[in-house]
Amino acid sequence: MRSLLHKLLLSSLLIILLPMGLAILWSSKTLTTVLERRFAEKSRAQAEQVELLLGERKETATGLVHWIAEMPGVRDALKTNDRARLFQHLLPLVGSIQLDFIEILDSAGRIFLRVHDPTRHGDRPKLTRDIQQLLRGTGDFANYGVEEREGKAYLRAVETIDGDRTLGIVSAGYALNRDLIKKLEQVAGGKVFVAIGSRTYSADRPGQQSKPLAPISTVASNDRESLWHRNIPSPSLEIRLPLITDRGTEGSISIFYPSQEMTATINTLQRTLAFVALVGIALALAASWFMSRRLTRPLKELVSRTQQVGAGNYEGAVSTQSGDEIGALAASFNCMLEELRRSKAEVEGYRGELERKVAERSEQLNETEKKRAAMAHMIAHDLKNPLLGIKKTLERVEQTPDEFSGNQGKKILTDLLSAGDLVIGMVNEMLDLYRSDFGDIPLSRSAFRVEEIIQTSLRILGPDLEEKAIQVPIYSNPEHISVVADKRRLSRLLINLLSNAIKFSPERGRISIYAAVREQNGSGFRVELRVEDEGVGIPERDLPRIFDRFYSQDKAEAGTGLGLPYCKLVAEAHGGSISAENRKHGGFSVSVLLPMQAWETEGFHAA
Amino acid sequence: MTRLLIVFHAAALWLTLLALPIALAAAERKIVVAGAQSLAPLAEKYSTEFRKTQPSVEIEIRPANSNYALNAVRNGEIQIGLVTRNLVASETRGLNIAPIGHDAIILLSYPWNPVANLTLEQLGKIYLGKITSWKEVGGEDQGVVALTREPGSSLHKMFVQSLFGKDGGDREKAFVLRASKDKVLRTIKRVRGSLGYGIVSLEEAQAEGVTVMAVDGTPPSTSNIQSALYPLTRPQLLISKASAEGTVQRWIAGFEKFVRRHPQPENINAQPPS
Numbered sequence: 001m002r003s004l005l006h007k008l009l010l011s012s013l014l015i016i017l018l019p020m021g022l023a024i025l026w027s028s029k030t031l032t033t034v035l036e037r038r039f040a041e042k043s044r045a046q047a048e049q050v051e052l053l054l055g056e057r058k059e060t061a062t063g064l065v066h067w068i069a070e071m072p073g074v075r076d077a078l079k080t081n082d083r084a085r086l087f088q089h090l091l092p093l094v095g096s097i098q099l100d101f102i103e104i105l106d107s108a109g110r111i112f113l114r115v116h117d118p119t120r121h122g123d124r125p126k127l128t129r130d131i132q133q134l135l136r137g138t139g140d141f142a143n144y145g146v147e148e149r150e151g152k153a154y155l156r157a158v159e160t161i162d163g164d165r166t167l168g169i170v171s172a173g174y175a176l177n178r179d180l181i182k183k184l185e186q187v188a189g190g191k192v193f194v195a196i197g198s199r200t201y202s203a204d205r206p207g208q209q210s211k212p213l214a215p216i217s218t219v220a221s222n223d224r225e226s227l228w229h230r231n232i233p234s235p236s237l238e239i240r241l242p243l244i245t246d247r248g249t250e251g252s253i254s255i256f257y258p259s260q261e262m263t264a265t266i267n268t269l270q271r272t273l274a275f276v277a278l279v280g281i282a283l284a285l286a287a288s289w290f291m292s293r294r295l296t297r298p299l300k301e302l303v304s305r306t307q308q309v310g311a312g313n314y315e316g317a318v319s320t321q322s323g324d325e326i327g328a329l330a331a332s333f334n335c336m337l338e339e340l341r342r343s344k345a346e347v348e349g350y351r352g353e354l355e356r357k358v359a360e361r362s363e364q365l366n367e368t369e370k371k372r373a374a375m376a377h378m379i380a381h382d383l384k385n386p387l388l389g390i391k392k393t394l395e396r397v398e399q400t401p402d403e404f405s406g407n408q409g410k411k412i413l414t415d416l417l418s419a420g421d422l423v424i425g426m427v428n429e430m431l432d433l434y435r436s437d438f439g440d441i442p443l444s445r446s447a448f449r450v451e452e453i454i455q456t457s458l459r460i461l462g463p464d465l466e467e468k469a470i471q472v473p474i475y476s477n478p479e480h481i482s483v484v485a486d487k488r489r490l491s492r493l494l495i496n497l498l499s500n501a502i503k504f505s506p507e508r509g510r511i512s513i514y515a516a517v518r519e520q521n522g523s524g525f526r527v528e529l530r531v532e533d534e535g536v537g538i539p540e541r542d543l544p545r546i547f548d549r550f551y552s553q554d555k556a557e558a559g560t561g562l563g564l565p566y567c568k569l570v571a572e573a574h575g576g577s578i579s580a581e582n583r584k585h586g587g588f589s590v591s592v593l594l595p596m597q598a599w600e601t602e603g604f605h606a607a
Numbered sequence: 608m609t610r611l612l613i614v615f616h617a618a619a620l621w622l623t624l625l626a627l628p629i630a631l632a633a634a635e636r637k638i639v640v641a642g643a644q645s646l647a648p649l650a651e652k653y654s655t656e657f658r659k660t661q662p663s664v665e666i667e668i669r670p671a672n673s674n675y676a677l678n679a680v681r682n683g684e685i686q687i688g689l690v691t692r693n694l695v696a697s698e699t700r701g702l703n704i705a706p707i708g709h710d711a712i713i714l715l716s717y718p719w720n721p722v723a724n725l726t727l728e729q730l731g732k733i734y735l736g737k738i739t740s741w742k743e744v745g746g747e748d749q750g751v752v753a754l755t756r757e758p759g760s761s762l763h764k765m766f767v768q769s770l771f772g773k774d775g776g777d778r779e780k781a782f783v784l785r786a787s788k789d790k791v792l793r794t795i796k797r798v799r800g801s802l803g804y805g806i807v808s809l810e811e812a813q814a815e816g817v818t819v820m821a822v823d824g825t826p827p828s829t830s831n832i833q834s835a836l837y838p839l840t841r842p843q844l845l846i847s848k849a850s851a852e853g854t855v856q857r858w859i860a861g862f863e864k865f866v867r868r869h870p871q872p873e874n875i876n877a878q879p880p881s
Contacts, residue, residue: 088782091754094797095790117799119739119750 005296012288013281020280024273032266040226040237043257047224047239049187050253054155057098058144058245061157061173064097065143068104068170069159077113078106078167087118100177101154104161105169109135112168125149130247131169134160145245146196152176153196155245176201188255194243196251235259298326302333314341382426386419393419418460425460425492429566432489436569443486443573450481450515450529453491457498464499469508472498476515481527485574485594493570496563497531497590504535504588518593526576530591537582546580567592638855641669642676642689643761645710645806646843650689653865657858664854673761680846686855688846691806692761705845705859707866711832712766712839714820715795715812716802722746724821727838731770733802736780741800753781754795754803765841766804792817804839 068074068090077086090102094115102115109132111123127135128147143158156173160166174180176194181203184192194201225240236256243251298320305318314337320330393416435441454474458465465472483490494513501511514530538546547568564580567590571578576594583589640650647670654666669685676688677698691710714725722744725733732738733753741749756763767779784791788807792815795803802820809827812819819827822838831837845859 084782087752091782091784091794091798092786092790095784095786095792095794100797116797118752119800 003296004299005292008292008295009285009288012292013285016284016288017281020277020284024277028270028273031269035262035266035269036228039257039259039262040239043190043237043239043255044224044226046187046189046257047241047255050184050192050255051241053184053187054243057155057174058157060097061099061155062144064093064099064102065157065159065170065172068102068172069161074104074161074170075163075167078104078161079163083113083118083121086113087115090115098174099172100175100180101156102170102172105131105135105171107135107166107168131158131171134158134169135166137166143246145247146243146250147171147173148196148199153194153199153201178203184253185255190239190255190257193254193256194251195254196243229256235263295326298322298330302326302330305333305337309337309340314344379426379430383423386422390416390419390423415463418462422460422495425488425495428488429492429496432569433566436573441489441569441573443489445484446487447482447484448487450483450527451476453487453494454513454515456491457494460495461498461502464502468502468505470502470505471508471510472513473510474513474515478517481515481517483527483594486570489570489573493567493592494529494531496567497592500563500590501531501533501535501588504537505533506535509534514591524595527594528591529594530589532583532587532589534587537586537588538580540582543580543582547578564590636663636854637665637667638687638858639667639669639685640687640689640858641671641679641685643673643691643843644670645691646689649866650862652869653862656865657861661854661857666858676846680848683848686847686851687859690761690844690846691841692765693842694844701849703847703849703851703859705847705863706842707845707863708843709832709835709840710806710843711827711837711841712762712769712804713807713809713812713827714802714804714822714839715792715807716818716820717799718796718816718818720746720818722820723818724824726823727770730822734770734779734781749800752798752801754784754791754798754801755779755781756791756804757783757785762804762806766839769839 071089073089074086077083077089086104090113093099093102100116104112104115105127106112109124109127111121111125114120126149128145130143130145134143137160144156147154147156153176154173155176156171158169158171161168161170176196181192181194181201184194185203192202223242225238227238227240229236229238236258239255239257241253241255242249243253298318301318301320305316317334317337318330320327322330393412397412432441451474458472498511498513505511510533512530512532514528514532516528516530518526518528520526547564564578568578571592571594574594576592578590578592580588580590640654647668651668654668657666658664671679673688673690673692676685676690677694679685680688680702694704714730716722720741722741725744729738729744733744733751734755736753738744739751741747741751756766771778784794784803786794788805788811791803791805792807792812795801795817796815809819821827825831825837827837827839832840845862847855847859
């Protein structure tokens with residue numbers, strides 16, 4: 001597994017274990033050293049008790065010999081050779097003072113009395129130099145020391161017994177025997193070896209040369225020493241004390257302290273440390289696992305959320321609240337999600353709008369289609385009327401060919417022609433409108449008079465005018481206005497305007513036609529052609545739309561709705577304009593302005 | 608004036624009458640027990656117990672010796688005496704004697720002495736200075752250092768009488784060891800060739816390492832002492848005035864029972880024959 005969790009765990013364990021191991025190693029070593037030092041200190045303190053004890057003994061012996069030497073009874077006894085009395089005198093000391101011997105030598109160096117063995121006397125022991133010197137009266141007062149006699153060692157004090165001359169020597173002290181060494185061991189708490197000269201004394205074999213636990217230096221030294229003996233079967237600490245007497249350092253006392261107890265302590269300590277380390281590792285593992293999980297869980301969540309986002313699911317957010325970098329990452333991820341959601345919503349909005357627009361368009365399209373169908377129907381209807389009129393007339397002519405002669409016949413023919421012109425005109429209008437979708441309509445210009453087209457229009461519309469008994473006054477200024485234009489289309493324009501006016505005019509109404517030349521400021525002359533009626537007019541709100549195709553104001557009267565747009569088309573094709581307004585006193589007025597170039601006025605030229 | 612005197616005397620009489628029982632009670636409430644040192648610790652032990660049951664009674668133990676006990680009881684200085692020797696008829700007159708057992712004088716010699724038995728005759732010769740070496744009684748070539756106890760003590764008196772009869776005390780030839788029990792043991796231990804005696808238990812002697820001697824072939828075992836087979840036994844007696852009060856008699860009776868009940872190690876020789 002190479003997951004972040006495992007890496008974190010591994011690294012944190014390394015971080016923990018390395019210093020921990022070092023610390024344990026170091027503390028173990030330090031503690032061992034400290035324990036050894038403490039052990040040595042304790043041992044030394046105990047060992048010093050030996051010195052105290054020996055010092056006490058020395059005091060006792062020295063004091064005692066001094067006291068005995070000063071006793072008058074001793075002098076008397078030596079003088080009178082009264083051994084029994086002296087013994088009786090010194091007997092109480094035996095039980096009350098811890099001494100192994102009290103010995104009194106006479107001036108010849110013979111044993112006068114050994115208090116601890118009163119029946120032996122008269123021997124002449126080999127005397128040490130200091131005693132000989134004392135007997136000769138040349139010794140000093142350094143009178144405490146070691147004496148070896150017959151293979152046994154003694155620690156003893158000596159004092160001369162002085163009368164008028166040196167009467168003898170009193171000597172008292174301790175045998176370096178098992179009792180003493182055991183006592184020392186009891187006080188010191190360790191195994192004691194006393195080395196004097198080439199001999200070593202211990203409690204096991206008192207008074208004999210015994211083999212110590214480790215090589216013991218017999219070189220006299222005044223220093224206390226602590227020596228570790230680690231190579232012998234039971235490792236131990238040796239505290240070596242000098243055996244100092246009045247005669248100097250006469251030997252050494254070695255006390256051995258077995259270190260099992262300390263070793264056991266150290267072992268326990270090391271076991272405890274190991275246990276602590278194990279517990280520490282377990283705790284560290286748990287803590288680092290916990291922490292690593294805490295660290296990696298948000299990351300995992302982020303990863304899974306990212307995958308979800310990748311799959312297109314933008315819902316929800318990452319729930320990490322921590323304040324660290326991962327928290328920041330999560331927060332920015334949440335921001336990103338939010339942004340994604342927002343832009344998705346925006347896109348959805350656009351799509352909705354588009355759909356709505358498409359629906360609107362198709363609605364419009366449908367309406368247009370309906371209008372187209374209606375228009376087709378209307379065109380058919382419009383065309384039908386004149387065509388029916390033509391047909392009826394022709395039938396009448398067929399049935400009564402007699403009537404089709406003379407003035408009557410001529411009138412009928414004229415009616416037929418105008419009806420045909422009307423139909424053709426209407427068809428042409430439609431073609432022009434169709435063409436205008438693809439570009440300008442081709443104008444076939446010719447010069448003609450305006451009144452010509454007015455008359456043509458009135459002639460064509462004559463039946464309708466008659467039907468409604470409408471008067472059509474014509475106002476032209478100047479009287480004759482000549483133009484160069486598409487005569488046919490211009491007359492269609494006029495017909496359209498007039499037919500509209502007729503449509504909205506009441507019975508016996510009046511439709512006025514104005515033709516005029518006007519000077520427009522800065523842009524030359526224009527020809528105005530205006531048609532006014534006395535009808536109801538157009539609602540103001542419809543005014544801007546009346547030139548749009550298929551606009552039809554009066555539904556009931558069902559027109560193609562192509563009339564005014566055609567007028568606009570023709571006017572604009574000639575570079576002019578068209579405008580409409582409601583008259584102040586009722587009625588409707590449409591005026592067409594055409595640029596001068598298109599117009600020629602006879603009157604104008606004539607003038 | 609006369610009336611005042613009468614009142615005064617009446618008051619004085621009353622006070623005397625009131626004080627009398629208190630004084631009597633006080634006299635009864637203190638018991639002094641004195642005498643032989645070997646018995647004193649045991650008496651002290653019993654007294655601790657006795658005080659618990661009779662808290663009003665004050666008991667004083669005074670270690671001295673048998674002779675002091677005899678005289679003091681007789682003149683009323685003490686109420687109970689501790690005596691560890693045989694009494695002659697003249698001494699027992701007017702006294703109440705309660706025997707509580709025996710103890711014995713144990714003969715002791717220096718450690719590792721090969722001689723473990725002495726006859727009374729040999730013992731007498733040693734203490735007369737006629738035998739001076741242990742070699743003469745089967746031991747090593749070592750001079751005998753005879754140690755005796757301070758003259759005048761009941762122990763010394765009894766020892767001398769046992770060896771030489773009533774008037775043999777003057778002929779004794781030995782070094783006098785004035786010391787307590789512990790010191791006696793220590794001195795005997797440290798002086799080579801020594802021979803001494805004391806009232807000690809076998810355990811004490813053995814603990815110190817001194818040699819315990821049999822006398823006439825009889826070792827000082829508990830049963831030998833109890834049955835007085837061992838020659839150097841002596842009785843242990845409690846003495847009091849024949850006219851002693853109830854408290855004193857109660858103490859004596861209680862002590863007799865106590866000794867039977869508690870065969871203390873240090874008093875192992877003091878078991879009375881059952």
